[in-house]
Amino acid sequence: GQQLNQSPQSMFIQEGEDVSMNCTSSSIFNTWLWYKQDPGEGPVLLIALYKAGELTSNGRLTAQFGITRKDSFLNISASIPSDVGIYFCAGLPGGGSNYKLTFGKGTLLTVNP
Amino acid sequence: DSGVTQTPKHLITATGQRVTLRCSPRSGDLSVYWYQQSLDQGLQFLIQYYNGEERAKGNILERFSAQQFPDLHSELNLSSLELGDSALYFCASSVGAAMNTEAFFGQGTRLTVV
Numbered sequence: 475g476q477q478l479n480q481s482p483q484s485m486f487i488q489e490g491e492d493v494s495m496n497c498t499s500s501s502i503f504n505t506w507l508w509y510k511q512d513p514g515e516g517p518v519l520l521i522a523l524y525k526a527g528e529l530t531s532n533g534r535l536t537a538q539f540g541i542t543r544k545d546s547f548l549n550i551s552a553s554i555p556s557d558v559g560i561y562f563c564a565g566l567p568g569g570g571s572n573y574k575l576t577f578g579k580g581t582l583l584t585v586n587p
Numbered sequence: 588d589s590g591v592t593q594t595p596k597h598l599i600t601a602t603g604q605r606v607t608l609r610c611s612p613r614s615g616d617l618s619v620y621w622y623q624q625s626l627d628q629g630l631q632f633l634i635q636y637y638n639g640e641e642r643a644k645g646n647i648l649e650r651f652s653a654q655q656f657p658d659l660h661s662e663l664n665l666s667s668l669e670l671g672d673s674a675l676y677f678c679a680s681s682v683g684a685a686m687n688t689e690a691f692f693g694q695g696t697r698l699t700v701v
Contacts, residue, residue, distance in 0.1 A: 516589065516677050516692030517630070562630065574645060575620075575690075577630035 480563050480578030487553055488586050495581040496547035503565030506539050506546040511560045553585050591680050591693035599699045605666040608696045612659055612680030619661040621653055625674040636661055637684045668700045
């Protein structure tokens with residue numbers, strides 16, 4: 475089945491630093507989504523991307539849908555302590571399989587104040 | 588608060604037992620999705636119900652089953668539990684039949700099988 479490779483697995487950064495994480499897929503996706511999961515909570519949608527090459531921002535977060543439709547990245551600028559959590563990429567193949575959201579394994583982000 | 592309610596939050600049970608996890612979707616949402624989150628497998632899609640009917644199946648074991656009731660709440664039944672079934676089980680809901688940006692996740696049920 476489809477697999478998403480998300481990297482890095484974990485990051486330890488200082489407050490104020492920028493962060494970058496990415497996802498690559500063995501197959502094409504029509505939608506890329508980025509989620510954040512806090513401890514004891516379910517994933518919360520951060521950014522949705524619908525078109526190859528699309529660059530979308532949400533506050534300090536910026537994500538891009540790769541031109542090949544097989545990758546996406548998420549950048550966080552000027553990190554703050556509340557950015558701590560697990561970030562997941564997820565992809566939707568589209569068409570008749572638009573129910574099957576495939577998730578990456580996540581990037582654990584730790585921000586030192 | 589996503590509006591999706593899952594109960595219980597925590598469950599500890601013995602191998603061989605059966606448990607039922609419950610999910611109340613957001614008001615107005617017709618689709619319910621169940622996901623399993625474990626350390627080694629990450630978030631895995633199990634099954635989707637739309638307006639009371641099964642719509643899609645993912646990597647759901649035969650020992651697991653689900654249903655969606657007329658009031659649209661859903662239950663995930665896990666039977667003959669094994670140690671490896673220990674995981675977080677999430678429910679998500681959306682208005683339409685497709686899992687897209689409209690889907691919101693509950694807080695999950697943490698199942699521990701001992």
